[in-house]
Structures are given as C-alpha cells and as structure tokens.
Amino acid sequence: MKSIHLAPENVSDLIRHLQTLGKVFAPHPKGDTSFSFETVSDPDSVVLDYNRTLQSIKKYFLPPRERLMSYSMETNQYEKEEISAEPRIFLGVHSYDMQAVLKLDFNFGQGNPELNYLKRRENCSFIGVSFTPDDYHFSQSVGIPVEDLKGFDLFFRKHESGYTVFVVTKKGEELLQDFSSLSDTGFESDISYEFSTQLSINYNRLPELFNHVWDSPVWEEVSRNCVGCGTCNLVCPTCYCFNVEDNVELSLKTGTRDRHWDGCMLNSFAAVAGGENFRESYAERQRHRIYRKFKYISDVTGEPWCVGCGRCIASCTAGISIVEIVNKLKDEYEQTRLIKSTNKQERASVESSM
C-alpha cells in the first residue's frame, strides 16, 4: 500500500478531479451542529472533519423511500422501476459507516439476493477519512477501529498539516491517476484514537452474553422512558427493515407501490390484521432491536451487527443508550451468576457439614 501527502488547500482540487470520474457524495454542514451526505456541487462546501452525519450513506443504497412499481388500477398493468448504476464516489466516509455498508451487502446478498440494493451498489468507490471519536462513538468496542480500511479504495488520515492518503485498492490508485497535486510521504507511524465510550465486554463475547440475558430485568428498566418513536431504527446504518405501501393518485386510476424504511421499535411493526401484536411492549421491542445487533445475525456471520457509530444514542429523545444497555446486561448477568454460584457454594458447604 502506498501513502501520499495531500495538502489541505488541494482537497477541493481533488474533489473536482473526482467529479470528472463520477458523481461525488460527501459530508456537508447541515444546520448549526449537524452534517449530511449530499451530492457535491461546490467542492469548497465539503467538510471532511465532522463527528457524524445524521444519516449514513445507507440512504444511497436503500433509499428512505423507493418506488418499486407504477401501475394502472384500471388495466392492472404495471411498470417496473429502472435502477441506474452510474459511477458514484463516496468521499469522507467514516470506517463504521463503511463497515455498515459491507454488512448490508451481506443482508441483501444472502438468501434471495435483491436486485434493487445490489444494483445500486455497483460502480461505487469509497474514500474514507479518519475521525476524532466523540462521547457517542464506540466503534472500537465492536471491532471497528478508526482506521479500519476494509471496503475503502482510498483512506484519508487527518493530521495537522493535511491528509495522508492511503491507497488501499487498485481502484483507489486509478482514482488518483492524472491528479498531480500530491507529494510522497515516508512511512508513518500509527496514531492511537481514544474512545471515551466503550462496551465493558469484548465484542467477541457478546453472542455468549446474549445467550443468558433474554429474561433480564434490564429490558424493562431501560425501556421505561422509551416512547417507541423508532428514531434509533431510522438513524441506524445497519437497520434495513422496510414497509411496502401503495399510494394512489387523486384520479384513483393510477398509483405506485413504494417501500420505505420501517422500524422494529414502532408499535405496529409486528402487528397483524385481526388485532394480534407479537411484540407489544417497549421492552420486547427494545430487546428485539438489541438482539438483532448483537445476536441473531452475529450468530451467522460471527460479527456484531452494530457498528458503534453512536447515532441511536445521540438521536434518542429519551436518552437511551445502546452502550448502557449492553453494559447493564453484562453487570446484571454477572451479579446473578455470582449470587447463583455463591448460593451453590453455600449449599455445598451446608450439605458437606451435614
């Protein structure tokens, strides 16, 4: 792997160069405190130093709202939606969001591989950038370091005098071809990034922990303030559940079938016609969300399905934290295990003295 120096004043030039190769998407400031991935029109408005975007780049592969077909209700004929696979370059992606895309690749590629998603994933290049972890990031705890290069074609390491660009793939090398404002750097030593928020259990042991905490009182406790708004689902880069609905034109002659993001924290998510709701309480729904992140899919893939971006914590209006939930589950489990083993020892000593 090659590494090259990119001076801060040359970043806009590089973006202009990338724009000749494909449509470029990058983080932009949104309001006073937020950031958002947008199509780049003015390279100078791109911000590469940001904590997190409101939505991950998931929205480009699984759009929040997507038309599946248009139909006529008179003739019962429908037209399929064409999905284009134009070259797209995603610049300024954090490692956890890149990992989230690779996880979605698994979800949409396994079983019945889904055309809509996989088509949108074609012809994409990814340029990562390092970040300074804030109070909500905990990606290191789920096995994703700041400089996890997997999935990236290029990776920008930010330092005081600009960026060190790591050329990760051949595709990345091609992205830089004919761009001259780069200078060679020597071999750089590693940077350590401090995460103030961490899981108190190694992520390798999470599936094991989740074998034991189904009936934990922690679920009720942490769900007491939950209002079931589903924001945690909507901002999660690995949540991909969706709803499908028909929307009819005012003429009542034509309509569309659209899919949109859904959330397992919403009350109606597991409700069926006839009145049965298979996950009625907040605690049941919270448990399902957390098991999806650390157990169900992890048992198949060997990886946590949470990437530690901290979005659900930062966005929760009730102050619920996935890190706190996991840490409480671990503490509670260890305590009950301790009580059980103490009881056992006591029983054993009583029995042996009899």
Next chain:
Amino acid sequence: MVDTTLVRKAMSELAYQDQNPMELYYPEIAEITKVNQFTELEKWYEITLPNGRDLGHQPGQFVQVSLFGVGEAPISITSSPTKKSAFELCVRNVGMLTDKLHLLDVGSNLGIRGPFGKGFNIDAFRGKDVLIVGGGIGIVPLRSLINYIIDNRQEFGRLIICYGAKSPKELLFADELKLWESDPEIEYHVTVDNIIPEWKGHVGVITTLFPNIELDLENTIAAVVGPPIMYKFVLMALKTKQLPDENIYLSLERRMKCGVGKCGHCQINQSYVCQEGPVYHYPDIKNLPEAI
C-alpha cells in the same frame, strides 16, 4: 469463535460477485375464476395464473396477494397441490387488503407472488397416521394437506381430523366437511365453543376432543394450525397424550411484507417465518421464546 477476517472477506466477495440478483417484488397478474361466500367473514376463491400455469406449491405454503392501490398480504393456499391449473384461497375479511378482496368477483384480476415459505414436510407424514388439529381459519392451510392425503390415500395411515370453531356458523368448507364425516377412511371430529339449538355435536375447546382419540404414538404425525392462543393449549394436551415433540408440525402467523426474507417483519427471534416457516417442525422452535 469464527475468524472475523474470513467472514469479512466472504461478505465483501459476496457483494462484488453480483450473484444473480433477483426481481423479488413483482407480482404475476392472475384471475379469479370462482368465488364462494362461505360465511359472513370468509370467502373462497379459485385463482388461475396466466395460461393456467400450475402454482407448484406445497401444502402449508402461502402467496402474497396483491391488489393495486391497496397493497399486499400473505394468504395461505387452501387447495392441494394435486389440483393443477388453478389454486384456491379462503380469506377472512379482517384487514385492509382482505376488505377490498372481498368486493372482487369472478373475472377480477389480482397480483400473485409466491408460493413462499416452507410447507408441511410431506415426507415426514408419508406412511404415518396423520393427526390434523385445526382451530378457526387454521383449517384453511390444513385443507391443502388433508386433500393431498385424500388424493394419495394409500401413502398414509389413519387420517384423524380435529376441527374446532367458535360457532357452527363459522365452520368452513361445509360441503367437504360432510364428505370427511361420511368417509370411512377419515376419523372426523368437530367441536364448537358456542352452540345454537340445531347443533347436536361436541361442544368445547379443541383439546376436549383429544381424550376420545387413541393414538399410535410412535407412528402419528400431527399438523397443528390455529389462532396464536391455541398452540399453547394444544401442545400441552398433546404432551399429556405423550405424543413426542418430534412428531409435531405447526404453522405460525406473523406480519409480512416482502415474503422473501428481507423486510424483517415476520421474525421470530432469529427465524424468518417467510423463509423457515410458516410451517415449523416443533423441535426447531420450541426454544425460541417468541414463537408460541
């Protein structure tokens, strides 16, 4: 512990491999060719696919029925795979789609995707006595299995049907029930919760039928379908009769949108009902706390 780097490698290869992605969400336009209003709430349909193509389903599978302008809903197939060139649905009017569906008559079009999910494992039933336990509209998917057995009678042992409904008025497939009752090859038991004066039969919940039925335990396979509340009690009663768990198959209902294992609505713990169900071998789900 799985080597995560290996998994990641496999995952990313999967992404770039472009392994023949599929158009999963487009229905085939079919036609309603027969209709019969069974009860106030339940209507029966015969559906014919373009060119009379065979649906090719297994008893217990479902289709996604699609009405443009309304949406889609998962509906159990009630006809036996032995019926070719058309298939049948029996639909209770309880939701938005079924409400609109009930307005349709012969000649109307609707969209069909599927068949989806796993049906009853016929091989496990073959050569065995079959105990059918159907509560309410649970009889709808079971009828597919029943008629398959009737059409291949020599391949199966005893056919014992236990059917329970809230009231005599809610019993479905009235004409066929008479045939089952009079068929010497079928042991037919029926019960209702609420009686009307004309009712001369058994009264009580479905499990009250069991004490009068002798089972050859090792040689009996049970197929159970009913409302969510029914399973707990039927499973308890079958346990009391000492029928091994390995001999029980049941079908579970959940909310579904895609039918192809993507949308997430039908999950029972880690199991997608539209993929691994709706028919489950009981030992496979007895440790899933969200199942029963």
